[in-house]
Every structure is written in C-alpha cells, then in structure tokens.
Amino acid sequence: MAPRKNAASPNRSGVAKTTKTRSAKTAKPVIGTEIAEFDRDQEIAAYREMLLIRRFEEKAGQLYGMGFIGGFCHLYIGQEAVVSGIKLAMKDGDQMITAYRDHGHMLACGMTPRGVMAELTGRQSGYSHGKGGSMHMFSKEKHFYGGHGIVGAQVSLGTGLGFANRYSDNGNVSVVFYGDGASNQGQVYESFNMAELWDLPVVFIVENNRYAMGTSVSRASAQTDFSQRGVSFNIPGHQVDGMDVRAVKAAAEAALEHSRSGKGPIILEMLTYRYRGHSMSDPAKYRSKDEVQKMRSEHDPIEQVKVRLLEKGWASEDELKAIDKSVREIVADSAEYAQNEPEPDPSELYTDIVL
Numbered sequence: 089m090a091p092r093k094n095a096a097s098p099n100r101s102g103v104a105k106t107t108k109t110r111s112a113k114t115a116k117p118v119i120g121t122e123i124a125e126f127d128r129d130q131e132i133a134a135y136r137e138m139l140l141i142r143r144f145e146e147k148a149g150q151l152y153g154m155g156f157i158g159g160f161c162h163l164y165i166g167q168e169a170v171v172s173g174i175k176l177a178m179k180d181g182d183q184m185i186t187a188y189r190d191h192g193h194m195l196a197c198g199m200t201p202r203g204v205m206a207e208l209t210g211r212q213s214g215y216s217h218g219k220g221g222s223m224h225m226f227s228k229e230k231h232f233y234g235g236h237g238i239v240g241a242q243v244s245l246g247t248g249l250g251f252a253n254r255y256s257d258n259g260n261v262s263v264v265f266y267g268d269g270a271s272n273q274g275q276v277y278e279s280f281n282m283a284e285l286w287d288l289p290v291v292f293i294v295e296n297n298r299y300a301m302g303t304s305v306s307r308a309s310a311q312t313d314f315s316q317r318g319v320s321f322n323i324p325g326h327q328v329d330g331m332d333v334r335a336v337k338a339a340a341e342a343a344l345e346h347s348r349s350g351k352g353p354i355i356l357e358m359l360t361y362r363y364r365g366h367s368m369s370d371p372a373k374y375r376s377k378d379e380v381q382k383m384r385s386e387h388d389p390i391e392q393v394k395v396r397l398l399e400k401g402w403a404s405e406d407e408l409k410a411i412d413k414s415v416r417e418i419v420a421d422s423a424e425y426a427q428n429e430p431e432p433d434p435s436e437l438y439t440d441i442v443l
C-alpha cells in the first residue's frame with residue numbers, strides 16, 4: 089500500500105508525525121469474543137449500576153405519562169449493559185458523547201439522578217436549567233458532552249473531542265456512541281476519515297438495537313455488520329454481545345487501549361435491543377410482542393448478572409432485593425426532588441443561548 093500523503097497529524101508541539109505505510113488494520117476478531125472475569129464486588133457493582141439506569145428510566149416513563157415531562161423522551165431500557173460495561177473500562181478524563189437516548193449515559197458518568205430528573209421535568213436545578221430536557225444535558229465536570237438530537241451529529245463532535253485530545257496530548261480517549269440508524273449518515277464517514285487519517289484517540293460505539301425509529305436494520309441498511317463500516321478507512325471493528333456487561337467491558341478495555349496507545353480509532357458494534365418504543369410516543373407496532381419477550385427472557389442484561397450472583401452463591405435473593413430497594417429509593421428521591429423544584433425564571437430565556 090502506498091504511503092499516505094499529507095497525513096501529518098496535528099499536535100501542539102507542531103511536530104508532524106511521519107507518514108507511515110499501513111496495511112489494512114482489520115485484524116482478526118479477538119476483540120468481542122472475550123468475557124471479562126468479574127469477582128463478586130464487580131458483579132454487584134454492575135448489577136446496581138444497571139438497575140439504577142433501569143429504575144430511573146421506568147420512573148421517567150411514569151412521569152412522562154403523568155405529564156411531568158414534556159417533549160421528546162427516549163428510554164434506554166434493555167441496553168443498560170452497553171454503557172455500564174464501557175464506563176467500567178474508561179479512565180477519568182476520557183469523554184463520552186451520545187445521541188438523545190442518553191439518560192443511562194449520564195447516570196453512568198456519575199451525573200446525579202436528581203439533576204437529570206430535574207432537567208427532564210424542566211426545572212431550574214436541572215443540568216441545563218430546565219431548558220434542554222431529555223436530549224440536551226451536559227457535564228464538563230463528568231466529561232459528558234451530551235445529549236444530541238440530530239442523528240449522527242455527535243459522531244463529528246466526538247471526533248472533534250478526539251482531535252482536542254490528540255492536539256493537547258492529554259492521553260484521553262473520546263468514546264462516541266451512535267445508533268444503527270445513525271450509521272447510515274454521511275458525516276459519520278467524514279469523521280471516520282479524519283479520525284483514521286490523524287490517528288485520533290476515538291472509540292466509536294455503534295449501539296445496534298435493531299431499529300431506527302420503526303425501521304428494522306435489515307430494511308434500512310445495505311451492510312448490516314456495522315463493525316465493518318470502517319473498512320474502507322482502515323478502521324478495525326468488532327462485534328460484541330452488548331447484552332453481557334462482561335463482554336462489553338472486555339472489548340471496551342481492548343479498544344480503549346488500542347486508541348490510547350496511538351493506533352487511532354476503532355469501532356465496536358454492540359449487539360443490543362431496546363425493549364420500549366423509540367420514544368414515549370411510539371406504540372412499537374412494527375415488531376411482535378413475542379420478539380421483545382424473547383429478548384427479555386433470554387438475554388436481559390440485568391437478569392444475567394442476577395442469575396450468576398445467585399448460582400455462585402455470591403448473593404442471596406434478599407440481598408438482591410435490598411439493592412433493588414436502595415436503588416428505588418434513590419430514584420424516588422430524584423422524582424420527588426424534581427417535582428418540588430421551581431421552573432426556570434423567565435429571565436433564563438436569554439441565558440446560555442446564541443442569538
């Protein structure tokens with residue numbers, strides 16, 4: 089393969105990296121086949137984390153139905169193992185950015201349930217002072233860069249975060265989440281090109297939950313193996329069981345190490361499933377109840393951890409119930425808090441916006 093031209097990658101010192109010859113990096117699929125060994129504490133932590141996301145989303149769904157949440161609201165139920173497993177592999181300083189199905193990502197990043205719920209209900213104390221809602225929350229402190237409603241836009245922004253990491257040589261990796269539907273967006277490929285050209289530290293995570301709104305993957309995509317969408321840019325990619333938090337963690341560790349060590353971007357396709365409709369206004373008539381039920385009963389990410397904990401004798405039913413109780417209390421507290429907080433003052437209409 090001919091050496092690339094103009095492949096000098098940017099950094100603050102102005103030292104251009106030498107152009108190098110590179111053969112296709114589509115390595116054999118070792119990533120995605122491994123399962124991380126979890127000890128008891130790790131299983132319990134993963135169980136608690138995923139349960140917090142699920143209970144939070146169930147509460148958000150309830151509050152939406154009661155009219156406390158307006159606008160769009162996309163629930164993450166069923167996909168909890170993806171963000172939980174990846175967060176376990178990330179280091180402090182690594183950034184996360186995603187689309188609008190984002191509540192789980194925020195909680196995994198350590199943003200408070202109170203702050204997220206207050207934003208969902210349009211309160212002053214929400215992360216965007218009640219003006220952003222479900223799809224637009226950010227926390228620079230927790231390295232969470234949103235929350236984006238434009239399908240695919242976060243991929244370009246996340247590549248920019250990778251560029252900033254590279255430029256300042258800070259050793260951080262940007263982790264960019266997007267969906268199977270977003271994978272067909274043009275800007276995703278412009279981002280792939282730049283990320284690979286400059287060896288940017290970016291891990292691209294495709295959350296393949298099998299549907300983009302009401303359209304199944306097979307009806308919308310010519311190539312349904314999303315891990316291979318970077319092939320023409322020499323970006324390696326791997327498919328991962330996104331319902332098993334241990335598989336996700338193992339793949340994420342390898343991918344983060346790959347990008348952090350200067351080898352450039354990598355794609356992980358997480359094979360997952362969303363149980364609820366696309367958004368709260370979707371009755372999900374495009375798939376059968378049996379299909380959803382089969383996923384729930386055979387692959388549920390939380391149930392899998394529960395079964396392992398019980399089978400290994402690492403936790404009793406009562407201990408698991410106690411964890412569920414404490415998670416429900418945190419979520420109930422966030423809902424109670426949010427409903428009693430004031431709405432933003434009308435003067436907030438002109439703050440934090442570009443006119």
Ligand SMILES: Cc1ncc(C[n+]2csc(CCOP(=O)(O)OP(=O)(O)O)c2C)c(N)n1
Pocket residue numbers: 189237238239240266267268269270271297299300301366
């Ligand atoms: C540029 C753009 N086009 C269309 C839409 C409308 N839209 C919102 S979500 C969505 C489907 C995206 O599906 P996917 O990427 O698979 O994510 P998922 O909802 O499954 O998490 C579409 C087409 C949009 N928000 N932005």
Ligand SMILES: [Mg+2]
Pocket residue numbers: 267268269295296297298299300301
């Ligand atoms: Mg999808």
